[in-house]
Amino acid sequence: MKLGKDFFEQKTLKAAKGLLGKTLCVKKGNKILRGMIVETEAYCGEDDLACHASKGRTKRTETLYKKAGTVYAYLIYGMHYCLNIVTEKENYPSAILIRSVIKVNGKVSPCHERISGPGRVCRHFGIDKTFNGLDVFGKNIWIEDNGLKISPREIIKSKRIGVDYAKHCKDYLWRFNFVLK
DNA sequence: CAAGAGATCATCT
DNA sequence: GATGATCTCTTGA
Numbered sequence: 056m057k058l059g060k061d062f063f064e065q066k067t068l069k070a071a072k073g074l075l076g077k078t079l080c081v082k083k084g085n086k087i088l089r090g091m092i093v094e095t096e097a098y099c100g101e102d103d104l105a106c107h108a109s110k111g112r113t114k115r116t117e118t119l120y121k122k123a124g125t126v127y128a129y130l131i132y133g134m135h136y137c138l139n140i141v142t143e144k145e146n147y148p149s150a151i152l153i154r155s156v157i158k159v160n161g162k163v164s165p166c167h168e169r170i171s172g173p174g175r176v177c178r179h180f181g182i183d184k185t186f187n188g189l190d191v192f193g194k195n196i197w198i199e200d201n202g203l204k205i206s207p208r209e210i211i212k213s214k215r216i217g218v219d220y221a222k223h224c225k226d227y228l229w230r231f232n233f234v235l236k
Numbered sequence: 237c238a239a240g241a242g243a244t245c246a247t248c249t
Numbered sequence: 250g251a252t253g254a255t256c257t258c259t260t261g262a
Contacts, residue, residue: 096254105254115247133244135255152254174255184246217254 058191058198063123067142067149071097072210072231074140076203079156081180081196088180090156090170091203094232096215098139099149105221108148118188119148126196128177128186135174138182140191140198154216157235209233 058077063070074092081088098106107129108116118127119141127139127150139150153176158168170179177183182196191197212228219225 098254107254110248113248129254130244130246131253132255133246133253137254139254154254172255178256215254220253 056200058200060122060124060192063140063142063191064144065142067097067099067151068229070142071095071151071229072205072207074151074153074198075210075231075233076201076205078159078199078201079153079180079196080199081182082194083181089159089199090176090180091159091201091235092153092156092198093169093235094153094155094171094230096152096154096231097149097229098152099229101148103149103221103227104224105215105218105227106148106150109221112148116148119150120146121188122190124190124192126186126189126191128182128184130184131174136177136183137173138177138180138186154230155232205233 074095077092079090079092101108103109108119112120118125121141122145123142125141127141128136131137138153141150143149152173154173155171156176170176211232213230214226214228215230
């Protein structure tokens with residue numbers, strides 16, 4: 056079953072952990088690509104210096120202020136796209152970055168191919184700036200709950216990647232991943 | 237293996 | 250005009 060808007064209205068940290076084990080689905084032509092989410096990062100509000108919205112509301116960050124479940128896709132380093140999903144209430148800029156997935160064939164059996172890194176995830180799913188502003192409840196992109204529960208003990212917390220400039224915020228343990236058994 | 241540089245561009249100053 | 254929520258390739262130990 057698809058995750059609904061209420062899931063993304065949770066606190067960003069909670070939703071970021073909750074996304075672990077869920078399945079990202081993207082329709083590409085007549086095929087549906089699926090990947091189980093195994094790594095996420097939370098970006099939370101204007102006070103989080105690592106969050107793009109810390110610089111305020113601009114044309115670029117506008118998407119972060121939209122309703123829960125909106126896709127925030129943007130180009131970074133001139134060559135890679137990053138996929139995020141907006142969380143919490145409208146006008147509060149927060150999102151979850153999808154960092155890694157494990158390819159899933161057909162139903163739920165993982166076939167062990169891991170796609171690590173936001174850029175690779177987007178390349179695999181064919182995500183580019185045209186996805187920016189869509190929501191994850193449509194028929195182009197959505198997220199499924201296949202019933203897999205990840206217990207809090209299994210979740211590894213660590214510092215976010217590539218945010219050294221974010222002063223004290225760089226040390227927040229807002230990156231979450233787990234090891235598939 | 238670890239470390240460094242290059243690629244490449246939308247966005248903000 | 251600078252820079253980044255990255256990746257890949259090259260270098261050298």
